[in-house]
Amino acid sequence: MSDVLYEKRNHTGILTFNRPSSLNALCESFMKEIRDALEKAEKDPELRALILTGCGKSFIAGADIKEMYAKDADSIFAWSALGSELNMKIETMKLPVIAAINGYALGGGLELALACDIRIASENAKMGLPETSLGVICGAGGTQRLPRVIGESAAKELIYTARRIDAQEALRLGLVSRVVSAESLMEEALRLAESIGKNAPIAVRSAKEAIRFGRDASIEEGCLFEREAFRVLFETEDQKTGMGAFIRKEKNVVFRN
Numbered sequence: 001m002s003d004v005l006y007e008k009r010n011h012t013g014i015l016t017f018n019r020p021s022s023l024n025a026l027c028e029s030f031m032k033e034i035r036d037a038l039e040k041a042e043k044d045p046e047l048r049a050l051i052l053t054g055c056g057k058s059f060i061a062g063a064d065i066k067e068m069y070a071k072d073a074d075s076i077f078a079w080s081a082l083g084s085e086l087n088m089k090i091e092t093m094k095l096p097v098i099a100a101i102n103g104y105a106l107g108g109g110l111e112l113a114l115a116c117d118i119r120i121a122s123e124n125a126k127m128g129l130p131e132t133s134l135g136v137i138c139g140a141g142g143t144q145r146l147p148r149v150i151g152e153s154a155a156k157e158l159i160y161t162a163r164r165i166d167a168q169e170a171l172r173l174g175l176v177s178r179v180v181s182a183e184s185l186m187e188e189a190l191r192l193a194e195s196i197g198k199n200a201p202i203a204v205r206s207a208k209e210a211i212r213f214g215r216d217a218s219i220e221e222g223c224l225f226e227r228e229a230f231r232v233l234f235e236t237e238d239q240k241t242g243m244g245a246f247i248r249k250e251k252n253v254v255f256r257n
């Protein structure tokens with residue numbers, strides 16, 4: 001059986017990490033499988049959102065320490081590029097991506113979740129960046145994305161102490177946007193994906209692009225980028241559909257892909 005399961009529910013794709021013997025730790029072949037599954041999802045014109053989750057008690061328990069241990073500085077550099085590229089792919093892909101964190105999201109696992117657009121967690125989830133306790137630091141974007149998500153001071157505390165936090169603390173820090181029971185995690189993730197999917201797909205994708213652009217731009221550059229995207233959306237069928245429905249007082253607007 002594959003280490004990455006793919007299923008589709010209406011307009012939502014679900015990738016489930018399925019390497020339970022190592023709590024979904026990221027070895028080289030697994031990272032390649034995840035990358036291939038993302039590429040497959042990206043090519044599906046029917047999808048409007050993608051959910052990433054893990055099987056069993058783990059989302060991803062980090063990079064595979066057993067595989068990493070024997071590597072030297074040169075070989076680890078190429079190896080960790082796979083993780084970095086994977087996370088960049090998630091961050092830049094047009095589809096909105098939801099991490100449904102079902103258990104351990106540690107090290108490289110949290111780094112991957114940080115590249116997702118939205119993170120929700122089950123009450124029993126545990127998150128952290130334990131790398132400094134292993135003699136290293138994050139290698140797939142954690143030092144860059146965590147401060148952007150929760151602020152520099154809180155990120156430094158978590159990274160320097162290597163402390164593992166529970167879902168409620170992650171919620172307080174803004175690392176996840178919702179905490180739900182373990183039983184309802186997928187239901188909640190699907191509901192969230194569907195509520196995104198009912199909106200105009202090009203507009204949602206455009207919002208993702210504008211938010212990402214703005215992260216590293218001045219407010220002037222960001223607003224200009226947004227205004228240009230706003231202009232382009234007036235060339236779409238969806239703008240006529242969405243605004244026309246409001247004017248005609250129609251409920252249940254259906255946007256085509």
Ligand code: CO8
Pocket residue numbers: 021022023025026061062063064065066067079080082083084104106107108109130131134137138139140
């Ligand atoms: N790597 C390899 N194997 C792992 C990993 C891992 N990260 N995590 C768990 N496993 C394995 C265990 O070795 C064990 O295997 P075995 O049965 O053969 O001994 C099996 O999974 C089950 O694990 P445990 O028995 O330890 O399960 P527990 O419920 O007792 O504990 C924990 C669960 C707390 C999650 C524990 O397994 C743990 O601490 N795991 C390591 C967590 C960690 O430190 N992660 C960070 C790794 S470093 C990192 O991610 C750096 C990323 C930088 C680059 C990224 C590029 C991709």
